[in-house]
Amino acid sequence: MKALIFSILLQWKLNFRSKEILVHFYVVPLIFYVFIGSIFISINPQLTETIVASMTVFGVSMGGILGSPYPLVEFFASDCKKSYHVQNIPLSIQLISHCISGFIHLSVLSIILWFTAPLLFDAVLPTNLPVYFSSLALLILASLGIGMIFGLFFKSASKMSMATQIVFLPSLMLSGIMFPADMLPAVLQNVGKFFPASLGFSAMTSDHFTYEQLLLLLIFVSASLISMIRIRKIHAEE
Amino acid sequence: MEAVKVMSLKKQYGNQVVLNDIEFSVMKGEIFGLIGVNGAGKTTTLECIEGLRKADQGSIAFSGTLGVQLQSSSLPSQIKVKEALQLFSVWNGRSFRPDSVTVFGMDGLLERKYQHLSIGQKRRLHLALALLSDPDILILDEPTAGLDIDGRIEIHQIIKNLKKQGKTVILSSHDLMEIEDLCDRVAILSNGRLVLLSESRDFADKNNRQVKVRAKFSEPISLSETEESVYDSMSDSVIIATDHLEDAMITLLEMAKQHHVRLTDFIIERDGVEQMFLDIIRKEKSS
Numbered sequence: 297m298k299a300l301i302f303s304i305l306l307q308w309k310l311n312f313r314s315k316e317i318l319v320h321f322y323v324v325p326l327i328f329y330v331f332i333g334s335i336f337i338s339i340n341p342q343l344t345e346t347i348v349a350s351m352t353v354f355g356v357s358m359g360g361i362l363g364s365p366y367p368l369v370e371f372f373a374s375d376c377k378k379s380y381h382v383q384n385i386p387l388s389i390q391l392i393s394h395c396i397s398g399f400i401h402l403s404v405l406s407i408i409l410w411f412t413a414p415l416l417f418d419a420v421l422p423t424n425l426p427v428y429f430s431s432l433a434l435l436i437l438a439s440l441g442i443g444m445i446f447g448l449f450f451k452s453a454s455k456m457s458m459a460t461q462i463v464f465l466p467s468l469m470l471s472g473i474m475f476p477a478d479m480l481p482a483v484l485q486n487v488g489k490f491f492p493a494s495l496g497f498s499a500m501t502s503d504h505f506t507y508e509q510l511l512l513l514l515i516f517v518s519a520s521l522i523s524m525i526r527i528r529k530i531h532a533e534e
Numbered sequence: 535m536e537a538v539k540v541m542s543l544k545k546q547y548g549n550q551v552v553l554n555d556i557e558f559s560v561m562k563g564e565i566f567g568l569i570g571v572n573g574a575g576k577t578t579t580l581e582c583i584e585g586l587r588k589a590d591q592g593s594i595a596f597s598g599t600l601g602v603q604l605q606s607s608s609l610p611s612q613i614k615v616k617e618a619l620q621l622f623s624v625w626n627g628r629s630f631r632p633d634s635v636t637v638f639g640m641d642g643l644l645e646r647k648y649q650h651l652s653i654g655q656k657r658r659l660h661l662a663l664a665l666l667s668d669p670d671i672l673i674l675d676e677p678t679a680g681l682d683i684d685g686r687i688e689i690h691q692i693i694k695n696l697k698k699q700g701k702t703v704i705l706s707s708h709d710l711m712e713i714e715d716l717c718d719r720v721a722i723l724s725n726g727r728l729v730l731l732s733e734s735r736d737f738a739d740k741n742n743r744q745v746k747v748r749a750k751f752s753e754p755i756s757l758s759e760t761e762e763s764v765y766d767s768m769s770d771s772v773i774i775a776t777d778h779l780e781d782a783m784i785t786l787l788e789m790a791k792q793h794h795v796r797l798t799d800f801i802i803e804r805d806g807v808e809q810m811f812l813d814i815i816r817k818e819k820s821s
Contacts, residue, residue: 302621370610370611375607379604381586383602383625384626384667
């Protein structure tokens with residue numbers, strides 16, 4: 297347990313030193329939040345009711361899907377995994393500590409948005425806190441889960457980076473955080489429902505527990521299973 | 535007493551046989567060298583011992599704990615030396631003491647990130663990591679590859695100290711002088727087969743090896759075919775191969791006297807591991 301806790305804290309520190317993590321977890325989401333948030337609110341003042349959720353969904357999706365795979369590619373596509381393995385450090389520990397560390401970072405980002413949005417934009421905070429925060433936790437896990445798959449299946453950071461955009465960009469456009477999803481054609485509305493960002497936004501803006509939370513949980517569990525199978529395969533391939 | 539026993543090891547990648555019936559033992563407290571050209575099967579053999587690869591057939595038995603320094607190792611670029619040592623210590627159930635790495639010259643580098651270490655510093659760090667759990671057996675796969683002369687000397691000294699502490703070391707290297715200097719016994723691999731396994735330190739015992747004396751005379755001499763000791767001859771010089779240096783010198787002086795010339799220069803050459811290795815590899819290729 298001591299070793300696991302040490303690994304998680306170390307990964308958390310390493311993430312802070314990583315340029316890619318800082319950019320995707322904090323810098324871009326916060327800049328986007330300040331600039332785009334201001335524009336959204338000035339165009340449509342009614343968005344004060346959803347600005348916290350929409351900006352949080354953006355930041356979490358960006359961090360989880362675009363940013364979180366970088367340390368995994370660096371580790372699993374290099375000789376790092378061999379070095380850890382011969383020193384009796386299970387490869388799955390790297391994944392677990394990465395996931396927990398990512399969860400903490402994205403939670404910190406979400407808390408920053410939660411506390412600053414009312415000050416900057418007169419944002420209205422969600423009233424049902426258990427629903428909001430449980431949905432947020434599940435969205436973070438689902439986004440990190442998708443990030444884990446990208447991080448484990450790509451051996452090059454540049455290829456991984458391109459592939460993650462295939463999920464991230466539609467996720468952003470179809471989720472309803474930029475503009476109402478009901479403005480989209482029916483087909484795209486239906487496609488959009490399967491992205492974690494859509495599920496998370498819908499669950500976080502709801503005032504009661506919804507099936508979207510279950511779907512987010514399902515995405516995380518499936519991604520974790522796929523990741524563990526992948527790690528076993530990487531282990532066998534060594 | 536055997537520290538490692540490798541029995542009938544076989545490994546195949548597709549149709550390519552990379553290890554074919556490899557069998558050797560490493561005795562406790564010795565430095566055992568594994569040599570061979572690229573692709574001979576050294577790293578695969580070591581990785582089977584380390585547990586990184588599964589052999590198709592055969593078995594490996596240990597007597598003691600294992601520490602490993604891989605041929606190609608890496609760590610996350612942002613990790614600091616101290617953090618790496620702490621991480622690997624905690625996973626091996628030990629607490630890290632900064633003074634324990636003084637011998638590796640790491641004490642001044644503890645706050646340095648892995649990405650900012652030189653090749654030599656990285657090698658020393660990985661060696662320090664391999665020794666964190668105080669293993670009985672240490673596997674070093676090309677520990678001095680890419681190092682400058684200072685780095686090599688430092689690593690050699692560390693390895694010699696490990697032997698003094700009673701550790702068993704299995705060492706793979708392309709540097710045959712390094713093998714000759716450090717190892718008690720060697721195994722030569724070629725095309726996945728064990729082609730030589732020395733049974734004692736004789737391979738490196740200079741007194742037991744054939745000596746070649748290259749001598750130069752003041753004038754060219756004509757040698758008779760019956761002079762059996764002459765290994766090779768050119769116009770004004772001869773090479774004599776002998777087991778005893780004194781005999782060779784006497785022969786040369788007699789030769790000079792007989793042909794009324796002066797002995798102007800001579801060089802003594804001894805067959806080393808390098809020659810032994812080249813002879814074996816040449817023989818393998820021709821067969």
